[in-house]
Amino acid sequence: MTDSARVAAPxxxxxxxxxxxxxxxxxxxxxxxPEEVSRAVARARTVQAGWAAxxxxxxxxxxxxxxxxxxxxxxxxxRTIAEETGKPVxxxxxxxxxxxxHLDWAARNAGxxxxxxxxxxxxxxxxxxxSLVHRPLGVVGVIGPWNYPLYTPMGSIGYALxxxxxxxxxxxxxxxxxxVLLAELxxxxxxxxxxxxxxxxxxxxxxxxLARSGxxxxxxxGSPRTARKxxxxxxxxxxPFLAECGGKDAVIVTADADLEAAADAIVWGALSNAGQxxxxxxxxxxxxxxxxxLCERVVERAGALRPxxxxxxxxxxxxxxxxxxxxERHVTGAVSAGARALLGGPESVRAPYxxxxxxxxxxxDAAAMAEETFGPVVAINPVADVDEAVQRANASRYALGAAxxxxxxxxxxxxxxxxxxxxxxxNSVLGFAAVPALPFGGSRDSGFGxxxxxEGLRTFTAVQSTTVQRFTPPIALTSFGxxxxxxxxxxxxxxxxxxxR
Numbered sequence: 001m002t003d004s005a006r007v008a009a010p011x012x013x014x015x016x017x018x019x020x021x022x023x024x025x026x027x028x029x030x031x032x033x034p035e036e037v038s039r040a041v042a043r044a045r046t047v048q049a050g051w052a053a054x055x056x057x058x059x060x061x062x063x064x065x066x067x068x069x070x071x072x073x074x075x076x077x078x079r080t081i082a083e084e085t086g087k088p089v090x091x092x093x094x095x096x097x098x099x100x101x102h103l104d105w106a107a108r109n110a111g112x113x114x115x116x117x118x119x120x121x122x123x124x125x126x127x128x129x130x131s132l133v134h135r136p137l138g139v140v141g142v143i144g145p146w147n148y149p150l151y152t153p154m155g156s157i158g159y160a161l162x163x164x165x166x167x168x169x170x171x172x173x174x175x176x177x178x179x180v181l182l183a184e185l186x187x188x189x190x191x192x193x194x195x196x197x198x199x200x201x202x203x204x205x206x207x208x209x210l211a212r213s214g215x216x217x218x219x220x221x222g223s224p225r226t227a228r229k230x231x232x233x234x235x236x237x238x239x240p241f242l243a244e245c246g247g248k249d250a251v252i253v254t255a256d257a258d259l260e261a262a263a264d265a266i267v268w269g270a271l272s273n274a275g276q277x278x279x280x281x282x283x284x285x286x287x288x289x290x291x292x293x294l295c296e297r298v299v300e301r302a303g304a305l306r307p308x309x310x311x312x313x314x315x316x317x318x319x320x321x322x323x324x325x326x327x328e329r330h331v332t333g334a335v336s337a338g339a340r341a342l343l344g345g346p347e348s349v350r351a352p353y354x355x356x357x358x359x360x361x362x363x364x365d366a367a368a369m370a371e372e373t374f375g376p377v378v379a380i381n382p383v384a385d386v387d388e389a390v391q392r393a394n395a396s397r398y399a400l401g402a403a404x405x406x407x408x409x410x411x412x413x414x415x416x417x418x419x420x421x422x423x424x425x426x427n428s429v430l431g432f433a434a435v436p437a438l439p440f441g442g443s444r445d446s447g448f449g450x451x452x453x454x455e456g457l458r459t460f461t462a463v464q465s466t467t468v469q470r471f472t473p474p475i476a477l478t479s480f481g482x483x484x485x486x487x488x489x490x491x492x493x494x495x496x497x498x499x500x501r
Contacts (some may be wrong), residue, residue: 002334017176019350020086020307020317037209040168040198042486044139047195052128052136063162063192065089067100067312069189073207077181081150084175086309086316086352087273095151098434102151103451105436110162113251113454114461115361116188116214123497127473134461136164137240143146143207143230145222146248146319147276147374149175155440155451156219156242157182157197160460167197167432170210176201215239217460221245221278223372242459243447244440246278246372247400250393251293251429252415253286254386256407261427263402268298269429270378271305271356274315276323279440281402281429282373284380284391293381295360298380299343302356307376317352318375326350327375331384334368334379342380364392372398390418392407400442403429422446 013031018024030036040406051059052098068076074096081092089491116133140160144153157167200206204226211218211233217240220230224245234241251269253262269281284292293463305314318324319320328349335341344357354376362369362379369379393402402421406412412426422442425431432438439455441447450456475490476482 013030015173015201017084017174020084020174020319022319023352025175026083027178028203032200032206032211033202034209036201037168037206037213040200041139041141041210041213041215043195043453044168047162048136048139051166051196052164053192054164056115059162061105062193063158066189067103067107069094069185070103071100073185075403075442077150077178077185080177080181081175082178082316085146085319085365086147087319088311088316091273091315098329099146099151099154101434102154102436104381106162106457109437109454110159110164110457114163121467124477125204125467125495127469127471129470130465130467130469132233132463132465134163135464137216137460137462138165138356139215139371139459140165140167141210141213141218141436142167142169142406143210143218143222144171144175144179144221144406145278145280146172146174147273152221152244152278153179153219153458154182155448155456156460159456160219163457163460164496165216165460166195167214168210168213169197169199170207171199171201173201173206173260174205178201189211189375193347211239212237217242219449220244220447221453224447227447227498238411242441242449242451244278244449244451245402245444245445245447246374247277247446248282248370248372248394248396248398249283249401249421250283250389250407250419251281251403252386252389252393252419253284254406254415255288255406257290257405258407259290259294260299262405262453263294264303265405265429266294266298266380267301267356271302271376274307274318275327275376275378276374277286278432279423279430279433281403282394283369283372283396284378285383285392286380287385287389288382291360291380292434293489295342295358295380295460298378299358302343302378303356305356309352309353314375317475318354321352323374324349326353327354327373327377330366330368330371330373330375331357331359331377334362334366337363337366337378339363339366339368351441357370364395366430370396375484387414390415394418394420396440399443399444400446401430401432411481420444422450 078092082089138172183199219242348355357377357462414422423432439450439453441450463497
């Protein structure tokens with residue numbers, strides 16, 4: 001492992017990671033404190049100067065070499081992800097593939113998106129030539145999650161690097177090995193810029209140290225509760241902050257929808273990765289006339305799935321041990337409040353695994369409908385019509401993703417436009433996740449800011465506006481030497497022009 005791939009603690013401050021499936025220890029990692037984090041940021045700042053000075057085409061080539069290294073070592077990366085999260089290796093491999101798509105797009109499009117461009121000046125600045133350029137911020141801090149320990153943080157890391165920044169990455173304390181391997185592969189692929197991505201490891205104190213370290217922006221993925229704490233720390237130094245805080249994503253199913261396709265997508269969106277997907281399916285609103293049939297199809301498909309630690313398991317264990325209790329509380333609370341368990345129930349929770357649970361008739365104020373469950377549980381409630389479905393979907397304090405199933409794609413898109421979610425798929429779930437050009441992010445308790453796409457590149461830059469005077473203006477309004485009569489003529493001219501418009 002290269003020295004710059006991670007920061008080693010000077011003393012024996014370490015922590016152990018464990019397999020979510022077996023409980024057996026996986027590895028020891030340093031618990032980096034403020035001094036180690038500060039050194040990482042200082043080193044990143046030094047490396048970033050040379051990285052930012054490169055032409056965009058050179059940065060593109062370097063990042064494409066990193067992409068190639070990730071693709072070459074895909075099996076090793078997927079194995080590390082699977083060991084730390086408990087998800088099947090096949091699922092982990094798909095996570096790597098999606099990451100490669102986004103890294104490729106960011107590398108190839110950063111030069112085009114961020115290059116200097118001219119803008120119009122207007123009548124009173126016709127003597128000026130105006131342009132704007134997106135400049136790198138410097139060093140970006142990234143705090144990543146454990147559920148998708150590669151794909152999700154790379155939505156910030158890859159785009160920040162493509163924009164000319166260096167990155168200091170703190171992965172979840174549950175998945176530090178993935179972050180360490182990611183930085184190591186970049187150092188090997190681009191040795192002339194070793195340290196451009198540095199991984200610091202540890203729990204909450206390490207994240208706190210990164211927020212206080214003087215980074216030029218901090219991108220965070222996690223719970224709204226933790227986001228508020230980290231944001232408060234960033235506010236002390238006015239450090240820009242980007243937050244992706246999960247969701248309670250809804251699916252609307254209309255009367256004319258393809259129910260087989262809807263059921264298939266709902267089951268995958270709700271249960272893949274053990275339901276531990278921020279933009280996964282947690283709530284379904286189906287119009288009353290097709291509700292029963294949809295429920296039958298969902299139950300049939302979900303009932304065939306089996307969680308476990310074997311290679312052929314449908315999904316793995318709950319990665320975060322404490323999340324098991326949250327899932328159990330939501331399911332038990334829903335049933336106690338009058339919901340019907342069409343599949344499974346409280347007995348489905350057998351840590352570290354949770355068998356599929358399908359509920360219906362869940363009160364809208366129950367935790368299973370109002371809070372993020374983050375487990376293999378889906379609630380399918382009947383509604384009178386699409387208007388009611390939209391109203392209920394928008395009533396959540398989360399607004400991250402959503403989906404609409406409707407026979408006519410144009411009608412589905414019109415329904416999607418009424419939803420407050422930051423990203424919506426029509427006749428699929430999570431369709432946007434595989435499209436690198438589309439920005440991703442939410443509002444309300446789902447956070448703010450965008451990663452991915454052109455917006456994701458720009459979010460890790462500072463805009464600089466420049467004017468160059470081409471000739472001396474006939475009316476010099478920005479001078480104390482301008483006669484009062486000249487200023488008055490200019491005012492009269494502007495008033496006349498804007499009255500006519």
